[in-house]
Amino acid sequence: MYKREKSIQIKSSASAFYNNLSTLPITDKNLTYFAVIHGSLVNMVSASTDGLNLSHRQLQSKEGGMVHGTSLIMQMYESDGSIMVYWHALDTPEASTDAVFARGIGATRSHYICVGSSTGSILVFNIPPKGTNITLSEILEQHRDPITDIACDCSEDKECVADLVSADDSGVLCIWKSGDDFKLMYKIAAYGGTCSSVKMWSGIIAAGYGSGQILIYDAAAGTVNVVVNAHARWICTLDVASISGKLLSGGEDSFLRIWRIYRNPETNSIEVEHEHTECVTDVQICGAKFCDPEGTAFAVTGYDLSEIIRYVQV
Template sequence: MMYRKEKSIQMKSSASALYNNLSVLPITEKNLTYFSVVHGNTVNMVSASADGLNFSHRQLQSKEGSVTVSSSLIMQASWCALPSRVLLVLTSQKGIQMYESDGSIMVYWHALDALETPPAQAVFARGIAPAGGQYICVGTSSGLVLVFNIPAKGTNITLAEVLAEHREPITDIASETCTDKDGAADLVTADDSGALCVWKCGEEFKLLSKISAYGVSCSSVKLWDGVVAAAYGTGQIRVYDAVTGALSVELDAHARWVYTLDIAPQSGKLLSGAEDSFIQIWQLSRSDSGTIEVEHRHSECVTDTQICGARFCDPQGATFAVTGYDLAEIIRYVQI
């Protein structure tokens, strides 16, 4: 398996060092791909044509509601594709913003309550994922997972449930991406202590398993075909059975803190990116006996770049895009 570097996409400003700092949304009907990357209190949005020749840019600021004080730093920006609609969700120190997918209209704003937090504790929201066809889940620095009910149209978004299973700040949230699998597990949430919770979505969210902390942050998590892949500050990636929480595979993957994971839903390719400037590509599979296996497929060094975001750009995993701290470009790779 080999990848070739394509022409980079220039952004209006550079990427901040934040976990999972790249979101990709393919717009198949228009033959476009949207990219979003956080820079301080701004989100850079770029829409790129399939031929890679035309780009348009938009920048979103974290100016919350009527609040006139300083614009706060944004922690994450991610598209949530539900069957009925696609929303762009921004999380910041002040709260959660939801926009129409092109960033044109803000449809919802949820303020974080700073008063509930001890004084020395930072307040922010981080970890964004769609869930169960009609929900969007967002994590907070106090360890809560907020479940929002998203109507098929309009702005009547409501807070449906609050999941209070984590004790440390939420780092990342992921939903099952394997569409032809009607598995038991729908959602996985991760926190700064490395603890993971696996959930079944519904009128009430049900905790299926809890994978205990092991002393270092889990910075990125993915759920695919009943398999949880979690990346840690030790440079390791661990692969668990979602329902039982049993450890299946342990990868000594990176020399530094891992910042991002992605899985291509149609092929089971796993992508990891870290501060060590490497992208590693892996293949997830199940053996005949049901054991989960992982093979290493490819290494890509993005020279002198601490990688903070990396995403596959198609469901097969034939293309991927990468961002790094202080870098005002999105680097793209294509399988050859």
């Protein structure tokens, strides 16, 4: 069971984007960083474990997000938002009137950060162990529709056959093996609509769809193992706790649900169990994240809501 804790106020409300909440626990300082997007503004809050000590920061993108009127700027900051360490211009395709944007980000164990774009490209950046000499090392070109989400395997299993998954607006999933050269392992056809959120843990992929369903895939085989009718409306966010394997889902139906995903040791099949449900009344959920790797606490944001609602296991 989880109980609702004191909410954290933010400077401006959350925009109606998928996965519009990020968390970063800093265990040695008993702090958690939260980030929520409002238009071109990023609201950042560092909060103590009890939620009493707060520090706010707002990051504003370059004016209009444009350079010379032709490119959108993607920016990388230090984890506390204090210093911008890198920026990259996303070029607008010729003869295109569509908006250009970056969406979906995943960090691999091998010092790469992958960023999705509205063109369907995935930009792979090499992050050095020290310093800020970040370089664009590769562009992955398997998607034909805007990227919606990217996830890397967050478990401790370092022998995964595949450790990166990307999703797009049409519902196509691409499963990759990261490294000096990224290798496409499987390309999974669209499943009846947009895949809005995707997560990966211990060789298991959880993908949330506009239908309200969660599909559970085996990353090593690229096959569907479980279909869960999780929500009555669009799934807007998924998250997974890296140690426990708990899966958190949030939808437009105002419900949050926690599931346990695991492999049955006898059959090696993937199984899913429902563990908990919360209703956030009159809130259109747009982001939800666990606040620790065990999944003992989680936070949620909603469209036009100027607060982060927290829940703690009891």
